[in-house]
Structures are given as C-alpha cells and as structure tokens.
Amino acid sequence: MLFEDNSGPRLVGIARLAAQSETLEVKRSVEYFELETRSFLGRCSGQRMPFVWTVNPYRGCEFGCKYCYARYAHEFMELRDPDDFERKVYAKRFHPAAFREELKKIKPGEPICIGTATDPYQPAERRFRITRHILEVLARESGLDFGITTKSDLVARDCELLAAAARRNIVGVHLTITTLDAELARAIEPRAPQPDLRLGAVKKLADAGIRVAVLAHPIMPLINDSEESLDALCKAAAEAGAQAFSAAPVFLKPCAQKVFFPFLESNFPHLVRRYRERFEASPFLRGHYPEMLRERVHKIRDRHQLRRREDRPPPEWPIDPQFELFPANR
C-alpha cells in the first residue's frame, strides 16, 4: 500500500517491512530476504477449506508454477512484477517460544495446514530450515491435527520428525503431483522437483507409517486431464504407498493469468482462445467440467482403492503409549 506525504511516498504495513528486510543471500536469479512477522499462525477465512489454521514459512516461491495463485501476496508488498514472486523470496523469522504461545489458541479439532500459499519445502528451506524448526515445535505437542502440502521431495528429509510427531498428533503429508510427464512438469512447474522424485518422497514417508495423499492440483483442461494421465498418476500414487488421491480443476485469478496466458501462447497456442474466454469471464470453472472431472477421478480412485483426501481414518495415536522421545506440552 502506498500513500503520499510531503517527504515523498511512504510504504506501510507488510510493504514497509518487506522494503526494510535484510538481504540474506542472492542465489542464481533469486534473492533471499528475512522478514519479521507478528504471527506464524493465520486463520483461514475460506468456509470450504479442510483446515482452520494456516502456516506459511516463506513469502514468494522459487518453483515458479505457471498457474500459481499466490502471486497476489507479493502485490501486498508493492512487488507488482509477476516474476518478483519467484525471484524475491522472504524467509519469516521464526521464534519457537512465540510460536508455542500461538498454538495455545488452537481449539481441539481445528486442523492446521502448512503450505497453503507458498511451498514450505522450496529451495530456501535447505538453507533456512524454518519448516523444520516449526515441525520441531509441533513434534513436542500432542493432540494437534496438522498437514503439510508440498511439491518437493525435500519433505522426506523430515521423515523421522514427522513420524515422531504422528505418535501424538494427527499428521498428514500431501504431495502435489500434476502429471507423470517429466517434460510437461518442467514446462508448467519449472523449478519444482520432477514427478519421480516426488513419488520417491511419497514412498519414503509411507514406508515410515506417515499418512500421505497425492493431490493432482490443479487439473488444466486439455493439458493434464485425460483419463489415461490421471489413471497413471493415481496408480503410481497407490504403488508408492499413498492412502488418498484427489484432483481439482485449475482456477486462474488475474495475477495468475498474467503468467499463465503467455505460457499457453508459447506451449499450447491452440488453447489460448478457449482459456481466455473462460477465465477472463470468471477465475473458476463451473458447470459441466468440474462435474465431469469429479466423476472421472471418483472412478479412477475406486479402481486403485484409494480414499479421498477428506476421508481420513480416525486418529491412531498414540501408536506407542510408551513413546517418550519428547515430553508432551499439552
């Protein structure tokens, strides 16, 4: 947000904090900054989301997916070039004690999702380990219900920590995989790990007893929505040990259209007109298409005997009542 006074333009709120952020590292074409934040837990305003609380350790995301809807968040920091979202990544400064205090406001049965706006295991995590620090706090809690959504096989680094947390909390990991086609994945998610690496992470986590879902989000009409492609993906997810599989149609808000339409022009020029007609009228697909996709995915999921992401079994913790790696905090 920008307003003028006699001394020239002044930035306020998150834009001011972003402008004052200390540069931590410049890596390739990506700049890293550290950002002070008042709170790590955000309350989800969406009524239909399967979680109440959100945690996003980073602002911006280096993976640079062409359909990414989170680019709007950089606009709050007066960073309006769509590429800034993937080139200026802000690592939030983490204070474990303050985070523990924040957790006290969560009521029983209110799920937390880590990674709703940006990927918590993007390359910055190798350097800053903020997601890991968050898990170290959560693993000492009990009775929480939390999940992680990521496109990165780096999540498998924290396998033991997640397994420890799952002994006293409900824990789920959601690996987003939109296609098994490596070339297509490289085009639409240019810097995200390849699909085979993500499936490897599914296997490692599932073998450690962690509940894993594969999310084919988003499904883009005539790009990755064929029955054959979704069936192959669901089959691979089941073979890797995933328990659930889901798919959802793409939505393209204006901030995403700025990147997605040029991508279509270069890679799928024959689809440009149809996408523009649909998404310039509304960012969401309605009517026949979502219905058709729902039925297609339902059939495929049944074929491979996977659940929907929402159909979670009752909590199994404590797996081991004697488990005392960490003392319980609640």
Ligand code: SF4
């Ligand atoms: S991984 Fe998620 S947050 Fe990152 S660019 Fe892709 S869609 Fe956006």
